Amino acid sequence: MALLLIMVGFVQSWGVALAILNLCLISAVMSMGVNIQWGYSGLINFGVMGFLAIGGLATIVVSVPPVNEAWAAGGFGVILSGLILFVLIASIFYVHRKFQSKYKNYLLFLLVISVIPMMKLAAGPSISAIESIDAATSGFLGGFDMPIILSWFVGAIFAALVAFIIGKVCLDLRSDYLAIATLLISGIIVSYVKHEEWLTRGVKNVTGLKRPVPFEVDLQNSDWFVNFIGFLFKGRLSKASDLDEKIILLNELVMTSSSIFVKLCFSVIFLIVLITILVFSEKALRSPWGRMMRAIRDNEDAAKAMGKNVVKRHLHIFMIGSAIIGFSGAMLVTYDGLFTPASYQPLRYTFIIWVMVLLGGTGNNYGAILGAFVVWFIWIESAPFALFVINALMSEVDNTNQLKIHLIDSIPYFRYLMMGLGLLVVMRYRPKGLLPEKIINN
Amino acid sequence: MDFLNAIILLGNYIIVPGLTYGSQLALGAIGVTLIYGVLRFANFAYGDLMAFGTMIVILSTGYLQSLGITFGFLPTALLALPMGIIATVILSLFFDKTVFKYYRDMKSEPVILIVVSIGVMFILNAIVRIVIGPGDVIFMDGARFIMKASEFKKMTGLNEGIALKSTQLITVITTIITCSILFYFLNKTKTGKSMRAYSDNEDLALLSGIDPTKIVIYTWVIVSILATIAGTLYGLDKSFKPFAYWNNLLPIFAATIVGGIGNPLGAFYGGFVIAFTEIGLTYAYKKFLVYLLPEQLEPSSLVQYISTDYKFAISFAILIVVLIYRPNGIFKGKVI
Numbered sequence: 001m002a003l004l005l006i007m008v009g010f011v012q013s014w015g016v017a018l019a020i021l022n023l024c025l026i027s028a029v030m031s032m033g034v035n036i037q038w039g040y041s042g043l044i045n046f047g048v049m050g051f052l053a054i055g056g057l058a059t060i061v062v063s064v065p066p067v068n069e070a071w072a073a074g075g076f077g078v079i080l081s082g083l084i085l086f087v088l089i090a091s092i093f094y095v096h097r098k099f100q101s102k103y104k105n106y107l108l109f110l111l112v113i114s115v116i117p118m119m120k121l122a123a124g125p126s127i128s129a130i131e132s133i134d135a136a137t138s139g140f141l142g143g144f145d146m147p148i149i150l151s152w153f154v155g156a157i158f159a160a161l162v163a164f165i166i167g168k169v170c171l172d173l174r175s176d177y178l179a180i181a182t183l184l185i186s187g188i189i190v191s192y193v194k195h196e197e198w199l200t201r202g203v204k205n206v207t208g209l210k211r212p213v214p215f216e217v218d219l220q221n222s223d224w225f226v227n228f229i230g231f232l233f234k235g236r237l238s239k240a241s242d243l244d245e246k247i248i249l250l251n252e253l254v255m256t257s258s259s260i261f262v263k264l265c266f267s268v269i270f271l272i273v274l275i276t277i278l279v280f281s282e283k284a285l286r287s288p289w290g291r292m293m294r295a296i297r298d299n300e301d302a303a304k305a306m307g308k309n310v311v312k313r314h315l316h317i318f319m320i321g322s323a324i325i326g327f328s329g330a331m332l333v334t335y336d337g338l339f340t341p342a343s344y345q346p347l348r349y350t351f352i353i354w355v356m357v358l359l360g361g362t363g364n365n366y367g368a369i370l371g372a373f374v375v376w377f378i379w380i381e382s383a384p385f386a387l388f389v390i391n392a393l394m395s396e397v398d399n400t401n402q403l404k405i406h407l408i409d410s411i412p413y414f415r416y417l418m419m420g421l422g423l424l425v426v427m428r429y430r431p432k433g434l435l436p437e438k439i440i441n442n
Numbered sequence: 443m444d445f446l447n448a449i450i451l452l453g454n455y456i457i458v459p460g461l462t463y464g465s466q467l468a469l470g471a472i473g474v475t476l477i478y479g480v481l482r483f484a485n486f487a488y489g490d491l492m493a494f495g496t497m498i499v500i501l502s503t504g505y506l507q508s509l510g511i512t513f514g515f516l517p518t519a520l521l522a523l524p525m526g527i528i529a530t531v532i533l534s535l536f537f538d539k540t541v542f543k544y545y546r547d548m549k550s551e552p553v554i555l556i557v558v559s560i561g562v563m564f565i566l567n568a569i570v571r572i573v574i575g576p577g578d579v580i581f582m583d584g585a586r587f588i589m590k591a592s593e594f595k596k597m598t599g600l601n602e603g604i605a606l607k608s609t610q611l612i613t614v615i616t617t618i619i620t621c622s623i624l625f626y627f628l629n630k631t632k633t634g635k636s637m638r639a640y641s642d643n644e645d646l647a648l649l650s651g652i653d654p655t656k657i658v659i660y661t662w663v664i665v666s667i668l669a670t671i672a673g674t675l676y677g678l679d680k681s682f683k684p685f686a687y688w689n690n691l692l693p694i695f696a697a698t699i700v701g702g703i704g705n706p707l708g709a710f711y712g713g714f715v716i717a718f719t720e721i722g723l724t725y726a727y728k729k730f731l732v733y734l735l736p737e738q739l740e741p742s743s744l745v746q747y748i749s750t751d752y753k754f755a756i757s758f759a760i761l762i763v764v765l766i767y768r769p770n771g772i773f774k775g776k777v778i
Contacts, residue, residue: 044553105767116748169762175553176484177765180695184761187692187754195751346688347567351560358557413571420564424541427558 004377012384015256018263020380025270026331028372031356032277032365033324038354039363039437040290041317042297044179047166049349050186051159051322053193055329056339058155060200063210064143070130071141074198077126078141084122088115089165130198140201148210152273152330159326160319162189167318171311186350194341207338213265219258229254266335273331274369277324281365293317294363347416352379355419359426361433370435378422379415386414443600448733450602454591456725460718462610462679465617468713469672470690471697472624472706473665479641479704480661481542483555488669489691490566493684494533495670496677497574499526500581507583515585516612519674526674530666537562538662546658570684579682582609609679620671621710624664628706633660641704693720696757700764702771711773716757724750 008017030048037043092111095104130141170181193200200206219225230237233253240246284290296303296310304310333339352375360371387408394404426433470492477485485491502522506512513521541562545555588611591603628634633656640647640657648654673687680686693716701712726746735741748755764772 044556173765176556177699179553179556180484180692180699181758181761181765184692184696184754184758187689188752188758191751191754195749345685347564351564354557354560355564407572410572410575413568413576416564416568416571420561420566420568423561423564424558427554427561428541428544431554 008381014260015263018260018267020377022263022266022270022335023380024373024376025267025274026328026335027353027356027376028274028369029270029277029328029331030325030353031360031368031372032274032281033321033328034353034357035321035360035362035365035368036281036324037317037321038357039361039368040285040293040297041314042175043171043314043318043321044175045182045318045321046179046346046350046354047182047186047189048325048353049344049346050182050189051163051325052329052332052349053186053190053341053344054159054162055152055155055326055331056333056341057193057200058158058326059148059151059209059330059333060206060339061143062146062151062154063148064206065145067133067140067142069133070198073133074126074130075141077123078130078198081119081123081126084118085115088118093168127196127198140198140206147212148334149212152327152334155330156323156327159329160323163319163322164315167315171314171318183346183350186346190341190344193344200339200341203342205338205340205342209334209337209339211262211334211337212269213262216258216262219261220254225258225261226250226254229257232257270331270335273327278365278369285365352419355423357433359422359433361435361437363437364433364435367433367435367437371433374434375419375422378418382415382418383411386411444733447600447602448730450600450604451730451733454602454604456718456721458604458606458610460714460721462613463721464714464717465613466672466676466679466713467690467693467697467717468710469617469620469668469675470694471701471709471713472621473668473672474694474698475701475704475706475709476661476665476668478698479706480637480657481546481555483552483559484695486556486559486691487537487563487566488665488694489688490563490570490684491530491534491666492669492673492676492690493570493682493687494566495526495530495666496673496682496687497526497570498529499523499670499674500574500579500677500682502526503581513584515608517582517584517609517678519581519583519678520612523670523674526670527667530670531663534662534666535659538658567684567688574682574684576684579677581682582678584608607679609675613675613679616671616675620668624668624706627664637661692754693717693757696761700760700771702773705771705773708771708773712771715772716760719760720753720756723747723756724753 005017005021008020034045034048037045088111092108095108095111166185170178173181194202230250237246237249240249292308293313296308296313300310356371356375357368359375361367390407397404474485474488499519499522502525503519506518506522512518541558545558585608587605588608589606591605594603628638636652637657637660640652697712697716698709700715701708724746728741728745731741731745
């Protein structure tokens with residue numbers, strides 16, 4: 001894998017190679033989250049996209065500077081409605097758990113139905129007030145202006161909270177119902193992020209997010225970086241004949257290497273995250289807790305008979321996995337530097353992650369990471385590869401040929417074909433994935 | 443008079459669209475439920491199968507039009523349906539032979555089959571997008587309206603009118619015809635009965651000498667026919683866009699489960715249940731109430747329960763409520 005990336009570095013450019021590497025690292029975190037749910041305990045969660053969107057939302061809430069006028073206009077209403085929502089959800093849980101009456105179901109139904117009109121009544125005016133302030137450039141509440149790294153943890157917490165609510169409702173369902181239900185939920189979450197403009201600016205996107213690493217422009221203007229580059233490329237610079245040429249060359253080098261430097265910083269941070277999560281999940285897998293999870297996965301009835309609380313364990317693992325997915329969602333938005341709710345599509349953000357886990361090896365963390373790297377690499381490189389194949393096969397054909405033009409236009413979709421074929425082949429011939437789960441005897 | 447106006451308003455914005463959308467969902471849901479009942483898995487590739495069938499129909503429509511053949515005031519796509527159906531049947535049987543058969547023989551868990559169907563979904567997705575592209579295609583021709591709102595108003599002298607698009611009528615009539623043939627087949631013919639027997643109890647069916655390979659082939663043929671028809675009707679009514687077909691899969695699944703899995707009649711009703719709740723809850727009742735209520739009570743807001751952006755939420759809510767209170771679906775499907 002490393003060899004392949006280095007090859008991309010030489011053939012295309014180092015920037016591309018590092019971009020692929022970074023997204024591989026982020027995807028590896030996502031696929032580990034899914035692996036914890038599916039591989040450790042057999043929960044099928046097709047709501048990955050939703051949790052990623054929640055993580056992305058967290059970056060906005062945490063890191064964007066607050067819009068003071070908007071807070072003044074509608075902050076109170078929003079907070080009030082948040083409290084009402086909390087009270088409503090709490091009372092729904094209370095009625096569901098503790099209330100004893102023959103009208104219980106009707107009361108529950110009434111409470112659930114009343115959530116939306118109540119929210120509309122409480123928050124409606126303040127929301128339209130917020131959205132009307134400076135609609136073209138802001139029109140949203142903004143966030144808390146805190147460091148963006150913090151938002152990764154907040155994203156994890158948000159995702160875990162949402163997973164708690166979803167899990168309470170859905171986790172008793174059969175596996176295939178759970179798949180459909182989570183898929184629907186992720187659709188709901190994404191349409192929430194897309195349409196609640198007071199929170200996320202919706203399809204107007206939030207751009208220019210903070211970064212945990214320096215910006216390229218700042219780097220290019222800082223002395224130490226220029227000196228550092230000068231030191232790094234001493235050999236090439238000394239070959240330049242006169243001072244002018246030397247300065248031009250140096251400028252060029254600083255330009256290209258600043259973006260590479262930034263990407264490298266990201267890679268280091270992502271790598272730290274990945275290794276930390278890997279260490280913890282490997283530890284968990286080998287602990288009594290991991291043994292219990294596998295026992296529940298392999299034979300739920302036996303685990304129940306041994307006195308394990310299967311429902312509670314499922315809820316916990318659903319929350320943990322979703323938290324990791326939320327974490328990676330925040331990482332992804334941070335790396336992109338912008339939040340585009342319209343870009344969350346189930347194929348790209350749910351099923352590709354699933355392909356990663358299934359291809360790499362369910363139940364094996366290293367497998368999930370390998371799968372993430374392989375799949376993301378194929379996902380990115382299949383377009384150039386398809387172009388190459390089309391050109392090679394149709395080199396005889398004139399460039400104005402309709403079929404050839406059409407095929408070249410539809411190159412981005414060959415990656416779906418590769419994904420599907422890859423998944424089918426792996427499911428058929430290596431149903432446990434490239435790196436199957438190791439049986440741990442402890 | 444106001445009362446009549448209010449009724450007509452509801453008819454125009456809820457009943458007619460609800461019937462159309464419900465028919466499309468019902469056809470789709472019957473297909474999903476047949477796969478669920480006979481082959482025993484949730485087929486995530488179904489939305490893309492619909493898109494594939496529609497794509498072939500569109501291509502053959504274009505071919506027919508280029509030959510100068512049209513279907514009078516009806517859309518040419520109806521003439522092209524058989525081509526789409528044949529192609530989809532071949533495709534389904536091909537995927538069954540190469541992909542699904544192996545897992546059926548292995549008696550894999552349903553979850554594995556779901557994963558495999560996702561692989562098929564990716565491939566179909568790619569094929570459709572490579573052949574026809576991801577954009578909108580409008581392939582409706584022939585008469586656009588059977589009755590325009592303005593004509594209705596002139597005829598009755600009311601303030602509100604009912605607009606009836608020809609596609610809406612075609613959708614409903616085609617659905618009625620298709621479903622009658624299907625239910626006749628399932629309930630009266632020997633093959634249909636053996637299919638139901640197989641779905642009900644596989645071992646008993648095998649004991650009574652029913653040939654499973656034949657049953658599987660029949661199922662795929664019927665499912666492909668339904669998918670193509672449902673997809674074409676949806677495409678005629680709205681427009682053809684591959685991603686929209688994928689999105690339709692979710693309400694179709696909801697309709698299947700609500701109606702009771704493996705129960706075609708339930709799926710039929712389930713489609714209408716989902717369609718009418720979705721449209722009924724996202725419709726803004728302001729105008730309706732303005733007609734009915736005295737002036738001082740007129741509402742100032744839209745009186746819309748939930749905005750159309752959240753229509754998934756409605757499918758989901760119905761799904762959850764049904765699964766909690768009637769796990770086998772409203773119409774008593776079976777738990778496979």
